[in-house]
Amino acid sequence: EAGVTQSPRYAVLQEGQAVSFWCDPISGHDTLYWYQQPRDQGPQLLVYFRDEAVIDNSQLPSDRFSAVRPKGTNSTLKIQSAKQGDTATYLCASRYRPSGNTLYFGEGSRLIVV
Amino acid sequence: QQKVQQSPESLIVPEGGMASLNCTSSDRNVDYFWWYRQHSGKSPKMLMSIFSNGEKEEGRFTVHLNKASLHTSLHIRDSQPSDSALYLCAASTAGSFNKLTFGAGTRLAVCP
Numbered sequence: 001e002a003g004v005t006q007s008p009r010y011a012v013l014q015e016g017q018a019v020s021f022w023c024d025p026i027s028g029h030d031t032l033y034w035y036q037q038p039r040d041q042g043p044q045l046l047v048y049f050r051d052e053a054v055i056d057n058s059q060l061p062s063d064r065f066s067a068v069r070p071k072g073t074n075s076t077l078k079i080q081s082a083k084q085g086d087t088a089t090y091l092c093a094s095r096y097r098p099s100g101n102t103l104y105f106g107e108g109s110r111l112i113v114v
Numbered sequence: 115q116q117k118v119q120q121s122p123e124s125l126i127v128p129e130g131g132m133a134s135l136n137c138t139s140s141d142r143n144v145d146y147f148w149w150y151r152q153h154s155g156k157s158p159k160m161l162m163s164i165f166s167n168g169e170k171e172e173g174r175f176t177v178h179l180n181k182a183s184l185h186t187s188l189h190i191r192d193s194q195p196s197d198s199a200l201y202l203c204a205a206s207t208a209g210s211f212n213k214l215t216f217g218a219g220t221r222l223a224v225c226p
Contacts, residue, residue, distance in 0.1 A: 095211075
């Protein structure tokens with residue numbers, strides 16, 4: 001079974017530039033999460049979807065961050081006008097609610113903003 | 115906001131030794147704890163979960179939970195160099211598995 005796939009694996013931006021991260025969850029998983037993991041810290045939830053619907057985006061810095069999952073499968077997280085404080089790894093995770101509570105994470109997209 | 119505190123921040127154990135990691139939640143409503151392991155540059159992978167008071171063992175890994183003190187611990191016996199990783203503790207309240215709160219992790223190094 002394929003795992004959660006993310007791309008790109010790395011991105012280096014100047015402040016003010018934009019970037020999009022893409023996530024392909026495990027097939028059939030209805031719930032998809034985006035986490036931000038700063039260096040030497042634990043993951044922090046940004047937003048999560050059930051199918052195509054945003055369930056909670058309260059931790060998403062809405063003025064510059066946006067996330068979509070239009071068909072309830074793949075998802076894109078976009079950062080506009082990046083700041084140095086956005087430097088972190090962006091992790092996507094998915095879960096199939098009927099079969100348990102384990103989150104399956106991708107390997108992440110590492111962002112450095114200079 | 116719920117906080118999850120992990121200790122120690124880092125730990126060095128000899129190969130074959132015992133590693134003990136701790137995690138405490140500040141939210142009295144927390145009911146569920148998970149331990150994830152993250153090798154450098156890799157994705158976090160769930161090791162064990164615990165929801166009831168007591169102890170749970172899987173191979174070399176044992177997890178304890180004391181719900182009264184909201185404290186969980188992970189013990190790794192016969193530690194191997196391949197166990198070297200960041201260990202993340204996560205907690206959630208009942209019915210809120212979608213909102214895991216992670217601690218900052220304990221970085222374990224097992225030296226041959």
